[in-house]
Amino acid sequence: MVDVTDKTMARRAPRKIEVSAWSQLKSNRTWLGYWFMLPALAILALFLAYPLGLGVWLSFTDTKIGRGGGWIGLENYEWLQGDSTFWLSVLNTLLYTIVASVIKFAAGLYLALLLDKHIPFKALVRAAVLIPFIVPTVLSAIAFWWIYDSQFSILSWSLKKMGLITANIDFLGDPWNARWSTIFANIWRGVPFVAITLLAGLQTVSPSLYEAATLDGATPWQRFRHITYPLLTPIIAVVMTFSVLFTFTDFQLIWAMTRGGPVNATHLMATLSYQRGIIAGQLGEGAAIATAMIPFLLGAIMISWFGLQRRKWQQGSDND
């Protein structure tokens, strides 16, 4: 169809029929647009939008694996409200997200500033920094599991040789040790992403700004505070939203290392939801835990939204 219209338009002198051909093309374009969108939208509707709704609905039912459930209203949520394990998992998730995100941001920004300087083998160093992000999370989590082994941990061995401790540290066996150990593994995995994306932002900052500031007698801290930081704010907003989002919904790191143990001390909402929903078969209850994560995610998205808005009014234009 379009082919034909386009050809006729090309062959004839277009002056006279411009209006009608243009409007035809426009109407065709809309239809064509819908056709082009079809594969992507079909997949997203079937496997993303529909399950999202279904998940919320499941959380109001008592569905179990292999047995359809009936509507039970808020019962799942009422039951969770009195469940100390659930509240422990909420607190763990908040601790995990806040501590890991703050440190990831600080360390990532510091690493980005270091990488932005003039160093030998710059490309190689940058490539090496990103490796933790490339290797599948579960596989590096397994490496951490071995590093954190209760008897043969290389960390305990080194600290013992240095004379700092006398007995092996039980990294994953003690509740607080396990929490800090998993948080560290998460930071380790997240820092490269933050550092490399912030580095890309740093490289767009014009060096002449720093030179001018230095000539005016600005200290390194003042240069960072009044040039780097304000210019980097928009990209920081986006990077940190993603970082918070993925840390909050983390599953694989915990599952590979502790499976929520010891005594539920490292259960995040996602792992608890898997434990209750899939392993114990209580689909409805698992879905309720997953649905309880949505308000937090909306909060993170709002932050991202306002971060992006701010970029627009800062630049004083509506371009993207």
Place this chain on the structure above:
Amino acid sequence: MAIAEAKADHSEGMSYLESVPRRLVTLYLPLVIFLVILLFPFYWMALTAIKPNEQLLDMETVSPFWTWDPTLQHIKKLLFDSNYPKWLWNTMYVAAGATALSIVASVLAAYAIVRLRFKGAQTVGGLIFLAYLVPPSILFIPLATVVFQYGLFDSPLALILVYPTILIPFSTWLLMGYFKTIPFELEECALIDGASRWQILTRIVLPLSVPGLISAFIFCFTLCWNEFIYALTFLQSVTNKTVPVAIVNEFVDGDIYRWGSLMAGALVGSLPLVVLYAFFVEHYVSAMTGAVKE
């Protein structure tokens, strides 16, 4: 020329203002600490994978940080006495299938949003971005019931169909950025010469956005390889599993010497991605930063 000069300026920067000892303490020392921490787990993984069994748990007679008699026994055991090759194949099959599907869908969607500008294109673009923010952790339970209803449970096809929900939003946004940089005049010329939209897409837009396609491809492939929760939930039989799931579930037996084969499994599972990454570092970085900048 001017740009090159500015770049050279930037890399040199004002570093001459700092003395060498000062740079040593404020730059090289922290950088080395960062690199050691970031790379040590891989060193340890690789070292464990080639250490002979008797050295694995004996930390007193030989220094644990190095080995003089490397062995391939763990890797050999992995490749010939376990289902590992099958898992590797499953992972690759699922990753390739899901990536191909996502790239085709994303190219069409991105082209439609950026260039066809149909009614509601902006809204659809925004919705696709929102889809990027929906994490698998809140979807796996309802998806498990959906997959079961469609009769796809325990089939790699389930993963090939579900992974694109993670990949399409990301690669659509990435490709939208690339398509925007292609001059509109090129397409207008082609339209006047009588090319159809499909011809414009395949003969003009796609050849011009090869770097973007490569970025999208590697990033999608890496994400598929890395995906865990869906694979863990939807696959049940041992021979259908992907590498990350199989390592966590099948290798953890009571054997005290399991660490050797476990680390060998992790190493072999990471190598394909590291090799891919080594060849396409620049594309990788541009994919990561491009998606964030958009």
